[in-house]
Amino acid sequence: MTDKPLFEREPADPKRDAMNPLLKLVLELGPLVVFFFANARGEWLAATFPSLAAFGGPIFIATGMFMIATALSLGISWIMVRSLPIMPLVSGVIVFVFGALTLWLQDETFIKMKPTIVNSLFGTVLLGGLIFGRSLLGYVFDQAFRLDAEGWRKLTFRWGLFFFFLALVNEIVWRSFSTDAWVAFKVWGIMPITLIFTFSQMPLVMRHSLDEQKG
Numbered sequence: 001m002t003d004k005p006l007f008e009r010e011p012a013d014p015k016r017d018a019m020n021p022l023l024k025l026v027l028e029l030g031p032l033v034v035f036f037f038a039n040a041r042g043e044w045l046a047a048t049f050p051s052l053a054a055f056g057g058p059i060f061i062a063t064g065m066f067m068i069a070t071a072l073s074l075g076i077s078w079i080m081v082r083s084l085p086i087m088p089l090v091s092g093v094i095v096f097v098f099g100a101l102t103l104w105l106q107d108e109t110f111i112k113m114k115p116t117i118v119n120s121l122f123g124t125v126l127l128g129g130l131i132f133g134r135s136l137l138g139y140v141f142d143q144a145f146r147l148d149a150e151g152w153r154k155l156t157f158r159w160g161l162f163f164f165f166l167a168l169v170n171e172i173v174w175r176s177f178s179t180d181a182w183v184a185f186k187v188w189g190i191m192p193i194t195l196i197f198t199f200s201q202m203p204l205v206m207r208h209s210l211d212e213q214k215g
Contacts, residue, residue, distance in 0.1 A: 045061055060103055064103060135149070
């Protein structure tokens with residue numbers, strides 16, 4: 001009999017299992033890469049694997065493969081640590097719901113709205129957690145940083161606002177540009193913006209790092 005919970009333990013829990021950061025990054029970015037490739041090579045995929053043509057055009061093939069890749073990513077996470085990561089799980093549920101609507105109704109609007117919903121949800125969860133005195137960002141970065149309570153509060157607040165910014169940007173891009181431009185921006189635009197924001201927070205991280213304080 002095992003005492004392992006279904007979902008990942010809280011960041012401060014000493015029993016929390018750690019996953020290799022590189023593997024974690026691959027599992028989180030892998031479905032996005034699959035989505036971009038399938039959209040860009042949708043016609044080739046349909047010709048090479050005729051069963052994929054049942055999904056519809058390239059964006060619908062990409063949506064179907066995105067859902068499959070997301071399920072595989074969560075499955076591998078479960079196999080590795082025997083628990084489900086909270087934020088990727090929430091994102092995955094929305095992928096499945098909006099992906100299914102996209103394929104069923106053959107309307108790409110639903111999959112385009114998914115990042116808006118996910119980022120708005122994450123922003124709401126992070127800022128809402130602060131209202132109740134909980135810095136939930138630790139679920140994402142606990143394996144990378146060890147911060148004091150004030151550091152987690154400040155970083156959580158900034159990331160909460162950043163998620164709302166990403167939601168706004170997604171709305172502007174998908175409503176103003178072509179589907180191919182939106183897919184390209186989703187994969188190759190959002191990631192650089194996120195990396196720039198992440199690195200811009202390093203001074204705050206260094207000021208509140210427990211390791212630095214010990215030194």
